[in-house]
Each structure stands twice: as C-alpha cells, then as structure tokens.
Amino acid sequence: MKFVDEAFIDIAAGDGGNGCVSFRHEKYKEFGGPDGGDGGRGGHVYALADVNLNTLIDYRYSRRHDAERGEHGKGSDMFGCAGKDITLHMPVGTIITDAETGEVLFELLNPGEVITIAKGGDGGFGNLRFKSAINRAPRQKTPGWKGERRNLKLELKVLADVGLLGMPNAGKSTFIAAVSNARPKIADYPFTTLHPNLGVVRVGPEKSFVVADIPGLIEGASDGAGLGHQFLRHLQRTRLLLHVVDVAPFDEGVDPVAQAKAIVTELKKYDEDLFNKPRWLVLNKLDMVPGDERVAKVKDFVKRYKWKGPVYEISALTREGCEPLIKEIFQFVHKMQKAEHEPEDIDPRFAAEAEPAQPDLSDDPRFSSRD
Incomplete structure (x- = not known):
C-alpha cells in the first residue's frame, strides 16, 4: 500500500431540520391548537484513532465527507429524526489542523480515542414551541441551524519511542x-x-x-x-x-x-x-x-x-x-x-502527613503498667 502521511479534506456536519407550522385537525375539535414539531439535529462528524491504520491514503482520494441533515418537523407533534453521524477512521498520531488558519485543532494520540471534529446544527422550532396564553394559534417557526463546515489538513506523525x-x-x-x-x-x-x-x-x-x-x-x-x-x-x-x-x-x-x-x-x-x-x-x-x-x-x-x-x-x-x-x-x-x-512535587505547606502524630502517654498514670 502506498504510504501517505499528509492529506486535505473538506467536512460538513449536517444542517438541522426546519420546524413545522401545523394545527390539529380532528373531528369535533374546532380549535385543536398548534401541533408543529421541531426539526431534527444534523449529524456530527467524528474522528476515531484506529490502530489498524498506518497511513492516510484513504483521504488522498476521498476528500469530501458530509454528514446527513436532520429531518424536518411534522404535524401531529412529530419531531424530525436526527441526521446520521459519520466517523472517519484515522491512524493513531494524526494531527488535525485548520487548513485556512493553520491552527492545530486536535491530535489523536490514544488508540480508540473519538473526538468530534464538526458538530451538526440544531433543529429549528415548530409552532408548538410558540404557544402561549396570549398566542394560542402561533404561525412562527424557525429554520434549522447550519452544521459546521471545515477545510482540514491531516498530518500523520508516527508514535514511536x-x-x-x-x-x-x-x-x-x-x-x-x-x-x-x-x-x-x-x-x-x-x-x-x-x-x-x-x-x-x-x-x-x-x-x-x-x-x-x-x-x-x-x-x-x-x-x-x-x-x-x-x-x-x-x-x-x-x-x-x-x-x-x-x-x-x-x-x-x-x-x-x-x-x-x-x-x-x-x-x-x-x-x-x-x-x-x-x-x-x-x-x-x-x-x-x-x-x-x-x-x-x-x-x-x-x-x-x-x-x-x-x-x-x-x-x-x-x-x-x-x-x-x-x-x-x-x-x-x-x-x-x-x-x-511521576506526580509533581507537592508544596510542603499543603502536604498531609501520612499518619497523625501520636501523643506520648508513657507518663500518664492511667496507661502505666501495674506492678
């Protein structure tokens, strides 16, 4: 397998689903009230430190990685499903850097470590959220929030003694x-x-x-x-x-x-x-x-x-x-x-003694040995 220790990828977490405007329609319920649900959360993008990988070749030819967006809210108090998360498997020792600013964002140093590299957007609110005593038929809703998008540079530094x-x-x-x-x-x-x-x-x-x-x-x-x-x-x-x-x-x-x-x-x-x-x-x-x-x-x-x-x-x-x-x-x-x-040296002013000092009772007649 070709060894690749540097790669550039574009990731996008899922957008949140939009909230819904809906009113309850049911026989004999003239004023059913609002029942529009919230949108679902967008999918997150995770990175997993995989001990079975030793190269970034998978990301040389697959640059774009998108998580699923959240489902829109629906009537009948139905909230949208959250979008599916995606997990990117990377070798242990990978450094994840913002390709635009050069800032080091994460380092995968421990096998099996999982980090969130892009968060999905929250879902929007349906009109059910805006119901109140003075606003009994709200028609407001909010769109879903955008998921995080990043251009990343992946750099592998092998972990060796x-x-x-x-x-x-x-x-x-x-x-x-x-x-x-x-x-x-x-x-x-x-x-x-x-x-x-x-x-x-x-x-x-x-x-x-x-x-x-x-x-x-x-x-x-x-x-x-x-x-x-x-x-x-x-x-x-x-x-x-x-x-x-x-x-x-x-x-x-x-x-x-x-x-x-x-x-x-x-x-x-x-x-x-x-x-x-x-x-x-x-x-x-x-x-x-x-x-x-x-x-x-x-x-x-x-x-x-x-x-x-x-x-x-x-x-x-x-x-x-x-x-x-x-x-x-x-x-x-x-x-x-x-x-x-090794733990850092403790200030002696705050160091607790291992055992409390015992009083000298040798001269106390209550504890002296009897003839």
Whole structure:
C-alpha cells in the first residue's frame, strides 16, 4: 500500500431540520391548537484513532465527507429524526489542523480515542414551541441551524519511542528487522526505504518499545536533495534518536565522519528541538571490518567526530552487539516514561502527613503498667 502521511479534506456536519407550522385537525375539535414539531439535529462528524491504520491514503482520494441533515418537523407533534453521524477512521498520531488558519485543532494520540471534529446544527422550532396564553394559534417557526463546515489538513506523525537516523544504506532497515517484528525492504542500493516503518522490540514479558525507521537523509536534504526532510516529522515524538553510521562504506572515497556530520547539520536545519533530543551513536557493519582493526577504527571515528555521548558498536546483519543495545534502550525509555508520569512535587505547606502524630502517654498514670 502506498504510504501517505499528509492529506486535505473538506467536512460538513449536517444542517438541522426546519420546524413545522401545523394545527390539529380532528373531528369535533374546532380549535385543536398548534401541533408543529421541531426539526431534527444534523449529524456530527467524528474522528476515531484506529490502530489498524498506518497511513492516510484513504483521504488522498476521498476528500469530501458530509454528514446527513436532520429531518424536518411534522404535524401531529412529530419531531424530525436526527441526521446520521459519520466517523472517519484515522491512524493513531494524526494531527488535525485548520487548513485556512493553520491552527492545530486536535491530535489523536490514544488508540480508540473519538473526538468530534464538526458538530451538526440544531433543529429549528415548530409552532408548538410558540404557544402561549396570549398566542394560542402561533404561525412562527424557525429554520434549522447550519452544521459546521471545515477545510482540514491531516498530518500523520508516527508514535514511536526510538527513531533511527542515518544515511541511506547505513543499515537502519537491517537493524529494525534484526531486533523487532518489522520486515522492511532491504537491498544493496540507496533509498530502499521509501516510507517509515514501525517495529515493536520485545525485551521480555510485557517489556517492549517501538522503533521507527525513516528513509535516509543525505547532505542537502533541506534543499530537496534525495527525499528531502519530509519524513523527519515522524521523529518528533520519539524519546531517543539512534544515529546509525556505516563505518565500512563500499566506496573508498566516502568518509563516515563527514557523512555523520552532514546528517546532524540537516537535523539542526530542520528542527532545533529535534536536534536537542537525546541521541546515541551506533556504529554499524563492524562485521565488515577485520577484528584487529576494529578498536582503532572506532577510536579514530569518535576522535575525529568529537563525540562525547554514548557509543555502541554493532553488526545488524550478524546481530552482534544488538542485544545489549536494546536492553540499554529499554532501560532509558522506561526511565523517561516513568519520569513523565511521576506526580509533581507537592508544596510542603499543603502536604498531609501520612499518619497523625501520636501523643506520648508513657507518663500518664492511667496507661502505666501495674506492678
């Protein structure tokens, strides 16, 4: 299926039904009075966060979505039926923005979450509503209210704990295939990955995290080189970035240090906050380096790159070094998740004691032990 992470749609909630002017006509009832009912409510438009979807392709070719209008009121005190609601299924992580103002309206962050993105109009009043002691035969009615209409931009940002960053053919897809249940396309040519892939890494029972693999960046991506920056948005919600570097490129003239610096430069141009996220250096394809040269090669890379953060040496193809790495990642992600959900510190002036202080009764003769 083609991956689509951006789409524009037009939605319209249903208009309310009109109220009715009617009078009761019945044998032997000369003055039956008003019996015109109200119109029905227009249908709402809902958005549902569906875990079974991972792309917005359904909205690339189906732009217009209208809910049903409410039914008009009728005589004999009959109110109109409400219009049918419609529910738009969207991937978890979808951001809904007003296409005209650019204002972010909603974010679908929780699986199964349902939000109202357009409300249907209320039904109009029939003449039954206007009956009073001095207006016993009202001929007033009101039309139904208009439903909300919006032009929306849908943008998908995948929800993942860890994001893979690197040049094309750095081994990101091989790594995610080695440690998770994802099965991305792997080949020996650049830009094999054309859209983000998500994989669940299981460390143990009920212990897992999600990894996102995005298409590789190259120098000049900010100017549209390669696939440009279009997929970097999918790393904005991650807690940790793994910068995967190929330390044994096929081309003799390629310098891994220069490539790594180019990636970081493009990252900073795109988003300063993304650049400042925790980032670990993962040196991949060490199986292509002779054993007696590995230590020297790694030291030379770190020295010239001037890297002071965590460094991990792996071979995604043989899975060498992958197991310790994913355990470290899980501990880091788990620690961050725990910190995010910890309650804020309570002001000690308002903190209640766990147990009330007990009075000292040792000197009270009523409670002293008898000889």
